[in-house]
Amino acid sequence: MHGRCGMRSGMEAQPYATAPAGSPRLESLRVEPLLTSEFDADPAGVYERLRRTYGPVAPVGLMGVPVWLVLDYHEVLEVLRDDSQWRRDIRYWRARAQGQLPRDWPLLAGYEVRQTMFLDGDEHHAARLTHHSALRPFQDGHSPQGWELRAAVARYADELIALLAAESGSAGYADLGAQYTRPLLLMVTGKLFGCPVGLGDELVMDLWRMLDGGPDAGPATDRAAAVMTRLAAHRRQRPGDDLTSYLLLADPGMTDEQLGRELLMNAVYLNDITGNMVMNTLLEVLRGNATVRRSVSDGHLGETFHRVALVNPPVANMCFRFAAGDVRLGAFWIRAGDVVSPSAAAAHQDLLTIGTSPLGDATASTRAHLGWGAGQHQCPGAARELAGMIVTTAVGRIFDHFTKAELTLPADQLPWRSGPVVRGLRLLPVRYELRGTPSESHPVPPPRHDGEAPDTAPTADHRSRGLLSALRRLMTGTGRAG
Ligand code: HEM
Known part of the structure; x- marks a missing residue:
């Protein structure tokens, strides 16, 4: 799957414009750092200010490296669609x-993992x-x-809710991030990837x-790649x-390392990403109006x-693209080899404020x-179907089992993780009440206090208890990465 570099031999022959001599170079511009506490709290405000200052494309600093951030819908779409430019x-990245990149620049490690996302042309x-x-x-x-995967997602969701009931009762407080979404997605990944041991x-x-x-x-x-x-x-x-x-069946020539990178x-x-989509959808429903809640109960x-x-x-800001030749974008000339990050979040803000959307009515x-x-490079159709199923099952099961779920923090005080690519909730704290007990369908026994292993053959109860301790281990480590 990954042969030699995918740079097209005809690339040099393509007629590119040349940036006018006086136009500012990315490395000569004063850039403001993007990843600030202001950005954590209010990325929309930051995008808006950048747009007012620079127009549809803004130079920003990402941990000390200048990058063009593409803000407007039209320009973002242009960058995403024109993969020859x-x-x-x-x-292709000149710096x-x-x-010219700082030694140990922390974002480089991920970009050096050569896999589908970072390939071009035939190889891609x-x-x-x-x-x-x-x-x-x-x-x-x-x-x-x-079918089996679908059934497994629903079953894992039920098991996690049963675990919540066993640990915290049929009414109480929960973090739907650490106690539901993250372990759920790890279980789904283990199942889909065929992991012999729990992730x-x-x-x-x-x-x-x-x-x-x-x-x-x-x-x-390196650690994550080694696991894969x-x-x-x-x-x-x-x-x-x-x-x-x-994946191996489809491309038997792949080495373990290549396959490991694709799995990573x-x-x-x-x-x-799918986990954040679950959390963002849960949040939308929790703070939503009656129509949103009804849409959930109607399935x-x-x-x-x-x-x-x-x-x-x-995926708030998409992965880097590199200019194959000089090109004008927004108010700037981007030089061959410059790096751009197309921002979906900023483009959506632009789309919403355009109001008269290109597609007319609000639903469309x-x-x-x-x-x-x-x-x-858009998300493959099969992956979207899969992601849609996981998100709707995960969210649907919560509202099937919960008669009541309310945020315990005002929505504007929820802690977000805002990196250069991903924006996701760190926590989703709720006060809940369960409808009956999910253990009626998936019994989870009360925790044993004697610490003894059961000496009978494994039953559903015993398996649940094994699950209980495995999940407890999963639920640790909610702190900020790095
Ligand atoms: C709600 C969940 C998901 C969202 C929002 C999402 C979003 C995206 C986005 C925005 C890209 C393009 C990134 C770019 O161009 O820089 C992408 C690519 C990709 N996604 Fe998804 N994705 C989701 C779930 C999944 C799942 C579950 C899988 C596989 C199990 C998957 C597999 C891929 C692959 C293989 C690519 C790379 C395609 C390429 O470079 O040609 N995605 N996804």
């Missing part, structure tokens, strides 16, 4: 090639086909694999460190009905999902969101 291969096309065929069996509930919260924290550029982003990336490489080697020996085995990228989307989460992707996309405009990306 806007390349993904990190070797990196010329050794082949890698996408591999993903398509490996994901297809899970795409909908019509295949045995798809732990350490993996989530390492993914956060990589994405957010924590101080130990490099070692964290071991899994790849295991499934090569013992193939099963899982994504890892299907999928783990980011499945765990962190029509689809529109809410699109609205969340529009007002609060988990929610579908114009860039939450899945756009162009050649």
Whole structure:
């Protein structure tokens, strides 16, 4: 899947304009750092100020490195769609090639993981086909694999709610991040990837460190990649009905390391991004009006999902693109090899304020969101189907089981994690009341206090108790990455 560099041999022959001599260069501009506490609290306010100051494209600093942040819908779409001008291969990045990035720049570790997202042209096309065929069996509930995965997501959700009831009672307080969404997505990842042992919260924290550029982003990336490489080697020996085995089936030439890198990228989307979409959707429903709540009880989460992707996309700023040649974008000339980050969150803000959306009525405009990306690198169709199923099941099960769920903090005081790419809730604290007990369908016994292992053959109760202690381990480690 990953041969030599995907840079097109004809690239030099393509006629590019040349930036006028006097136009400012990215590295010569004074940039304001993007990742500030103001940005954590109010990214929309920051985008708006940048837009007022610079127009549709603004120079910003990302941990000491200047980057063009693309803010307006039209320009973001242009960058996402024109993949011959806007390349993904990190070797196009002039500052990196010329050794101008700070040593140990924390965001570089993730970008150096060479996988589908950072490939161009034919190499990228082949890698996408591999993903398509490996994901297809899970795409909908019509295949045995798809059906089983759906059933597993619902079962895991029920088990986690039963665990909550066993630990905190049928009414009480819960953090739907640490006690529900994160363990749920880890269980789903373990199932989809065919992990022989449960994945732990350490993996989530390492993914956060990589994405957010924590101080130990490099070692964290290596650790997460090593977990995935071991899994790849295991499934090569013992193939099963899982994504890892299907990726190998689709491209048997992949080494364990290559497959490990592909799994790492999928783990980011499945765990962190899909998890944030669950949390953002839960939040939308919790603070929502009667219409949103009714849509949940009617089982029509689809529109809410699109609205969340529009007002609060988990992939807030998309991964870097590099200019193949000089080009004018917004009020600036971008030079060949410059880095840009297209901001879905800022583009959506622009789309909403345009008011007269390009697609007319308000319902249609929610579908114009860039939450899945756009162009050649957009989220594959099968992955979207899968993500949609996970989000609607995870959110749906909460409101099936809870008669009452209220935020315990005002919505504007919820703690957000705002990295260069992802915006997601750190916590989602609620006061809840359960309808009956979920243990009626999935019994969870009261915790034993004698510390003794049962000496009978495993029953559903005993399995639940094993799950209980495994999940307790998962629920630790809610602190900020890095
Ligand atoms: C709600 C959940 C999800 C959201 C919001 C989402 C969003 C995105 C976005 C915005 C991109 C493009 C990024 C860019 O161009 O810089 C992308 C790409 C991708 N996503 Fe998703 N995704 C989700 C779930 C998933 C899942 C569950 C999987 C797989 C299990 C997945 C697999 C991929 C892959 C393989 C790519 C790379 C495509 C390429 O570069 O050609 N995504 N996703």
